[in-house]
Amino acid sequence: MSEAVLRAQGLNLARRHKSVLTDIHLEVRRGQIITLIGPNGCGKSTLIRVLLGLEQADSGTIERKSGLHIGYMPQKLSLDQRMPLTVEDFLRLTRHATRADISYWLQRLNIEVLAPLSVHDLSGGEWQRVLLVRAVLMKPDLLVLDEPVQGVDVQGQMELYNLIPQLRDELNCAVLMVSHDLHLVMAATDEVICLNGHVCCSGHPDSVSVDPAYLQLFGARGAAPIAHYTHHHDHQHCDHDHHLHTGEQND
Amino acid sequence: MTDAWWLMPLLAGLLLASVAGPLGSFVVWKRMAFFGDTLAHGALLGITFGVLTDINLTLALILGSLLLALVLLPLEQRSRLASDTLLGIVSHSTLAIGLVTLSLAQGVRVDLMGYLFGDLLAVAEADVSWIAIAAVLTGGLLFWQWRALLAVTISPELASIDGHPVKRLNLLLILLLALIVALAMKVVGILLVSALLIIPPAAARSVARSPAQMALTASLVGMASVMLGLWASFRWDTPAGPSVVVSATLLFALSLVVQEVRERKRA
Numbered sequence: 239m240s241e242a243v244l245r246a247q248g249l250n251l252a253r254r255h256k257s258v259l260t261d262i263h264l265e266v267r268r269g270q271i272i273t274l275i276g277p278n279g280c281g282k283s284t285l286i287r288v289l290l291g292l293e294q295a296d297s298g299t300i301e302r303k304s305g306l307h308i309g310y311m312p313q314k315l316s317l318d319q320r321m322p323l324t325v326e327d328f329l330r331l332t333r334h335a336t337r338a339d340i341s342y343w344l345q346r347l348n349i350e351v352l353a354p355l356s357v358h359d360l361s362g363g364e365w366q367r368v369l370l371v372r373a374v375l376m377k378p379d380l381l382v383l384d385e386p387v388q389g390v391d392v393q394g395q396m397e398l399y400n401l402i403p404q405l406r407d408e409l410n411c412a413v414l415m416v417s418h419d420l421h422l423v424m425a426a427t428d429e430v431i432c433l434n435g436h437v438c439c440s441g442h443p444d445s446v447s448v449d450p451a452y453l454q455l456f457g458a459r460g461a462a463p464i465a466h467y468t469h470h471h472d473h474q475h476c477d478h479d480h481h482l483h484t485g486e487q488n489d
Numbered sequence: 490m491t492d493a494w495w496l497m498p499l500l501a502g503l504l505l506a507s508v509a510g511p512l513g514s515f516v517v518w519k520r521m522a523f524f525g526d527t528l529a530h531g532a533l534l535g536i537t538f539g540v541l542t543d544i545n546l547t548l549a550l551i552l553g554s555l556l557l558a559l560v561l562l563p564l565e566q567r568s569r570l571a572s573d574t575l576l577g578i579v580s581h582s583t584l585a586i587g588l589v590t591l592s593l594a595q596g597v598r599v600d601l602m603g604y605l606f607g608d609l610l611a612v613a614e615a616d617v618s619w620i621a622i623a624a625v626l627t628g629g630l631l632f633w634q635w636r637a638l639l640a641v642t643i644s645p646e647l648a649s650i651d652g653h654p655v656k657r658l659n660l661l662l663i664l665l666l667a668l669i670v671a672l673a674m675k676v677v678g679i680l681l682v683s684a685l686l687i688i689p690p691a692a693a694r695s696v697a698r699s700p701a702q703m704a705l706t707a708s709l710v711g712m713a714s715v716m717l718g719l720w721a722s723f724r725w726d727t728p729a730g731p732s733v734v735v736s737a738t739l740l741f742a743l744s745l746v747v748q749e750v751r752e753r754k755r756a
Contacts, residue, residue: 290650310650317643321518322697331640333651356698376651 240268243306243380243412249288249298251281258284259295260436266380271406271413273423276433277455282416283313285433286384289414309378311369313385313416317357325360325368326353335375343371347401362389366398374405381405383415399426494610495719498676501612502715502733504624505673506685510708511631512669513686514693514700515662518642522687523573524561524663527580528670529682531557533587535671536604540594547619547672554671557583558663584679607678607730609719620672627665638662639700677730684734685711692741695748710740 535553693706718733
């Protein structure tokens with residue numbers, strides 16, 4: 239097995255007396271693509287923030303490989319209009335990024351034309367790609383992508399998801415990704431972790447997609463867009479019989 | 490004194506304007522204008538303190554301003570009150586307390602108008618030395634930490650993941666702001682300090698294409714305002730501080746025209 243770059247054990251976090259994360263165990267190994275899925279408000283983004291060290295868990299441990307480089311692509315980053323900034327200047331601010339690296343990755347992601355443009359003039363999809371370039375410029379051991387395809391058109395989403403395994407191979411890094419688009423993710427991921435405050439189930443996409451807990455969360459018709467489902471049952475355990483519940487989840 | 494009377498005021502103004510450009514750009518980017526205002530208002534307490542303890546007034550001013558910044562920073566981050574409400578309370582209450590205590594201090598005559606609106610023409614050699622030291626220190630630190638400060642301004646979270654010491658960089662910026670605000674009071678006065686920090690960067694924004702360009706242009710706009718203001722003050726016998734601010738405002742208006750013309754050409 240390849241080396242673990244990040245290992246979290248027994249993470250717990252409560253906000254205003256409400257438990258957000260419960261006993262989370264997670265291991266990310268080099269070369270692996272792990273996807274966190276789960277309904278809105280299930281703690282995906284919070285878990286990412288804790289793993290990145292932006293927030294403290296109440297208990298539990300996080301071990302990082304020493305000298306771990308993390309490339310992080312946030313879900314959203316809005317820049318203040320009052321700062322004049324070109325894409326190239328923005329990328330130049332990444333630590334240790336050389337001009338050669340920047341022009342290589344801009345070309346690699348097919349956005350070299352954006353370099354001289356103002357960051358305020360980009361479309362959502364273009365900006366997502368610039369943020370991805372910024373993340374890979376860190377020469378990461380671990381690439382963390384929070385909803386990488388938000389605001390990207392369908393064609394672009396496919397391209398981005400196809401790109402992720404390529405980036406993993408090229409950078410020889412681990413990828414930890416948050417998504418709620420199951421189908422696109424399933425094809426490009428080694429392990430899926432289904433999160434709803436706690437880890438409901440995890441494993442290879444094929445086994446997760448038939449896991450009762452997964453079906454409990456997302457409904458049997460995995461083919462339908464999950465945004466249409468609300469997670470409103472009283473979720474205590476993952477091992478109920480999904481056949482009894484799937485009907486309830488359809489709003 | 491063999492020097493011309495206008496030399497010290499001019500030097501003080503130019504030195505301040507040169508660092509107020511880049512520092513003010515951060516104030517604009519980070520939306521800290523009100524914070525700077527509050528520091529200026531609170532600085533009057535520093536003067537009261539200086540009068541009461543009989544220490545050097547400039548030193549008292551700087552210490553008061555730095556102390557207020559150190560108290561405000563954690564308060565602002567933790568408070569449940571909206572930031573502008575909190576700053577509004579501190580800003581006006583410190584100004585009021587300063588005015589009240591100054592009037593109570595017996596047998597002390599302080600040129601209140603001078604502190605409120607600045608008295609550039611009363612600037613002496615000692616003041617210029619203070620300002621020069623502060624300007625070199627501020628300019629040097631901003632230049633040295635420029636990229637890190639920009640990274641933190643753009644996104645504290647990304648900067649933190651990149652390994653920048655976000656808290657320390659924010660503290661640095663706040664302390665430099667407090668220092669320059671305290672010294673700029675001599676030039677433009679408590680009520681107009683933030684004008685010197687905000688207007689030149691705002692004028693620079695319309696013509697600049699990068700953060701560094703904006704900071705440098707703001708310095709130039711600020712220095713031009715100081716020269717214009719002093720000249721106007723001499724020519725028409727107007728108060729120097731407000732004349733500097735009026736000049737900056739005119740340059741800002743001019744920058745809007747330049748921007749408008751540029752955009753029409755492009756369209």
